[in-house]
Amino acid sequence: MDSFQLLLDGFAGALTPVNLMYALIGVTLGTLVGVLPGIGPAMTVALLLPITFTVPPTSAFIMFAGIYYGGMYGGSTTSILLNTPGESSSMITALEGNKMARRGRAAQALATAAIGSFVAGTIATALLVVAAPAVVSFAISFGPEDYFALAILAFTAVSSVLSRSVVRGLASLGFGLVIGLIGIDQQTGQARLTLGLDQLLDGVDVVVVAVGLFALGEALYVASRLRHSLPEVVPVGRAWMGRTDWRRSWLPWLRGTAFGFPFGALPGGGAEIPTFLSYAAEKRLARGVAKEEFGKGAIEGVAGPEAANNASAxxxxxxxxxxxLPTSATAAILLAAFQQYGLQPGPQLFDHNPALVWGMIASLFIGNTMLLVLNLPLAPLWARVLRIPRPYLYAGIVLFAALGVYALNGSVVDLVALFLLGLLGYAMRRFGLPVAPAVIGLILGPMAEIQLRRALAIGAGDVTTLVRSPIAVILLLLALAALVAPLFRKLMTRRRTEPIVPASRED
Amino acid sequence: MRLRILAAVAALSVAAVSGCGAGSGSDGGGTGALRIMAPASPGGGWDQTSRTAEQALKSVDPKRKVEVFNVPGAGGTIGLAQLAGEKGNGNLLMTMGLVMVGAIEQNKSKVTLAQTTPIAKLTEEYEIIVVPAASPFKSVADLVAAWKADPKKVSISGGSAGGTDHIAAGLMAKAAGVDPKQVNYIAHSGGGEALNELLGNKVSAGISGVSEFAEHVKSGKLRALAVTSAQRLPDLDAPTLKEAGLNVELTNWRGFVAPGGLDEAAKKSLTDQVTKMHDSQVWKDAVAKNGWIDSFQTGQQFADYLNAEQTKVKAIIAELGVVS
Structure with a gap:
């Protein structure tokens, strides 16, 4: 009960009106930067770092935690409403979320995202209190061969989101893999596919690709359709989640949390992979109505990934x-913030600065609650964004996409890349290629490559190192199962033929 | 109507975000604002140094407008190219250091430090060579013996290829009589990722800045074999590489350069401002807090140091085989 007492002390320290104000500023700012494509929580916290010169540590961390959680949540709003994810970690949310919005269930999608984020954030923060030492020893036991196996598992698991046409899915994945090759090869320091441009030496940022393919591609596609047909009228629908929605959401929230939390703790895990796995798992586990709805707006496909990305935070x-050990860009900047206060996070932090650590953990609970309070009532309001005439709406998206990407590095080359990728995204939609696999390839490809090469280098070229760790073996077996299971099932139920679905855009 | 609210909110937030980063330089009179370029993303070492300098400069002269801006990319060479385009601008400084010297060689950058005006060296940090607690290596001699037997079997974890950690590994190999190209160096995007492999006992050894590993050496999870400084470091029980038998000294230093083509007056004005900043209490406090080592140097002294470092780095980068 010792840590519980310390946590209560933490709440006592964090629950001052001034700190609550910082929490409110944090979650509001976080939600906004999450909504804006390109601008993410990492950059926002970095730009606010100078406040550490003047603001006491507890207040600053409360605000930063709010920005971090808010950013994870905010990205889902545009994903759902406009099919334009603000962050790469909310890309998967767009798959089902946007379909739900098109069917008039935007408010429900937003609500399940908000509540799921809250549930996941709260459970994960509680796990942080009780399970941190166990999780951390699990995390550092992960070697390069395990990460490689993990990437393979993620590849096979997300093959289910590729599309109905395997060839188109693979083509899109290929785009992503090639874009992922651009830049300096980490292991050897050699430049690849940089066309002699210094600005490409660091590669193309995943944000640029996600925003280009999704947001810009979508805007161009919508623009190209405007003259052909009247825009589809999107019903706003009922405002709140019904009983069925709750029943269908709570398990995916919990499963999403179970994916997100350990992945966040893994130094190479990130917020994207657990969303891929959560989506794949929900799709596989879906039964009945949900199974019918997957691909057309299943609430499970929003609830799971949204819980996963917040839990990973x-x-x-x-x-x-x-x-x-910082495991994400935002965490790296939080580490810098700790150092600004002369604190070194590490084995001794909990002993030396209990007040600050527990104050920060308490602030995570506060920030999370604040986020729910702020966003749940807004869900039906946000849903009405869909009533804005399309030309204005998408013009705004293009503007903010360009602004966000330019703000990333202040580089014109990034802007050119954004517009080229936007054209590519438009062409992919026009010719029925799904967009998500490209971003998945971009995230997983470089990870699989570098970890494979690291594992082999450490093992002095011995291929058996890849299967020497039990974790790697388990993950590879799971990957194999994910590949074989659908074939097996198909053999078992041969007689059932798939109903022919009219060709529709897949994205 | 909703759109207008949305747009207003968005615009406001963008203004807030960008306002924090760039500051609005137009108001307030006097000479133009002093701008400090951090040629890296927010949050890293160069950014931190730049922002600390901003605070210290403002503490010396509260009326002076100082703003920090980031030009990230390619080990700082993108920022360097931009600085070169500001020829003769006496109100611009760029934070840089050893990593940039390496990146210029590695990326075969068209712009080099010859096109800048060296202003001052500010801080130093040393490298530390560690092994996992469970490692059989107890000393640098053990490591070198294993290295000589088969360099491929000794995996060394550290930061980016061609960066300070890699340079340290290369210099050590050379001093030990091992071909630097044969070093089995496992590159990471930063010391943090490398740390993970060390704590998990996946690699033979690790090299990074002292501050990255010091906590874990103190807690006993990692064992320090040596440091790259000339003298032993206080409160760290590890010999220098020279004591351990390898004639290597390496310092990860940071400093300021200004655009090329400055006249003597402009150069003197910048040097004076930086000197005053260095003497301020704010700067001294920040140096202590961040565990930096103060190594202030200006004028010809710094220019000579910079030249010597370029020669040293150029040779080892070529021998490591990381020139792209």
Whole structure:
């Protein structure tokens, strides 16, 4: 009960009116930057770092935690409403979320995202309190061969989101893999596919690709359709989640949390992979109505990934606080913030600065609650964004996409890349290629490559190192199962033929 | 109507975000604002140094407008190219350091430090060589013996290829009589990721800045074999590489350069401002807090140091085989 007492003390320290104000500013700002494509929580916290010169640590961390959680949540809003994810971690949310919105269930999608984020954030923060040491020893036991196996598992698991046409899915994945090759090869320091442009030496940022393919591609596609047909009238629908929605959401929230938290704690995990896995798992587990609805707007496909990305944000704090190991861009900047206060996160932080650590953990609970309070009532209001005439809406998206991407590095080359990718995204939609696999390839490809090469280098070229760790073996077996299971099932139920679905855009 | 609210909110937030980063330089009179370029993303070492300098400069002269801006990319060479385009601008400084010297060689950058005006060296940090607690290596001699037997079997984890950590590994190999190209160096995007492999006992050894590993050496999870400084470091029980038998010294330093083509007056004005900043209490406090080592140097002294570092780095980068 010792840590419980410390947590209560933390609440006592964090629950001052001034700190609550900082929490409110944090979640509001976080939600906004999450909504804006390109601008993410990492950059926002980085730009606000100078406040550490003047503001006491507890207040600053309360605000930063609010921005982090808010950013994870905010990205889902545009994903759902406009099919334009603000962050790469909310890309998967767009798959089902946007379909739900088109069917007039935007408010429900937003609500399940908000409540799921809250549930996941709260559970994951509680796990941070009780399970941090166990999770951290699991996380550092992960070697390069395990990450490689993990990437393979993620590849096979997300093959289910590729599309009905395997060839188109693979073509899109190929785009992503090629874009992922651009830049300096980490292991050897050699430049690849940079066309002699210095600005491409660091590669093309995943944000640029996600925003280009999704947001810009979508805007161009909508623009190209405007003259052909009247825009489809999107019903706004009922405002709140019904009983069925709750029943269908709570398990995916919990499963999403279970994916997100450990992945956040993994130094190479990130917020994207657990969303892929959560989506794949929900799709596989879907039965009855849900199974019919997948691909046309199943609430499970929103609830799971949204819970996963928020849980991963809390997971990130485990290695950060206990080892001083930043596992995401935002965590790296939080580490810098700790150092600004002369604190070194690591094994000794909990002993030396209990007040600050527990104050910060308490602030995570506060921030999370604040986020729900702020966003749940807004869900039906946000849903009405869909009533804005399309030309204005998409013009705004193009503007903010360009602004966000330019703000990333202040580089014109990034802008050119954004517009080229936007054209590519438009062409892919026009010719029925799904967009998500490209971004998945971009995220997983470089990870699989670098970890494979690291594992082989450490093992001095011995291929058996890849299967020497039990974790790697388990993950590879799971990957194999994910590949074989559908074939097996198909053989078992041969007689059932798939109903022919009219060709529709898949994205 | 909803659109207008949405747009207003968005515009406001963008203004807030960008306002924090760039500051609005137009108001207030006097000479133009002093701008400090951090040629890296917010949050890293160069950014931190730049923003600390901003605070210290403002503490010396509260009326002076100082703003920090980031030009990230390619080890700072993108920022360097931009600085070169500001020839003769006496109100611009760029934070840089050893990593940039390496990146210029590695990326075969068209712009080099010859096109800048060296202003001052500010801080130093040393590298530390560690092994996992469970490692059989107890000393640098053990490591070198294993290295000589088969360099491929000794995996060394550290930051980016061609960066400070890699340079340290290369210099050590050379001093030990091992071909630097044969070093089995496992590159990571930063010391944090490398740390993970060390704590998990996946690699033979690790090299990074002292501050990255010090906590874990103190807690006993990692064992320090040596540091790259000339003298032993206080409160760290590890020999220098020279004591351990390898004639290597390496300092990860940071400093300021200004655009090329400055006249003597402009150069003197910048040097004076930076000197005053260095003497301020704010700067001294920040140096202590961040565990930096103060190594202030200006004028010809710094220019000579910079030249010597370029020669040293150029040779080792070529021997490591990381020139792209």
């Amino acid at each position: 809390a997971g990130t704090l485990v290695p950060l606080l206990t080892l001083g």
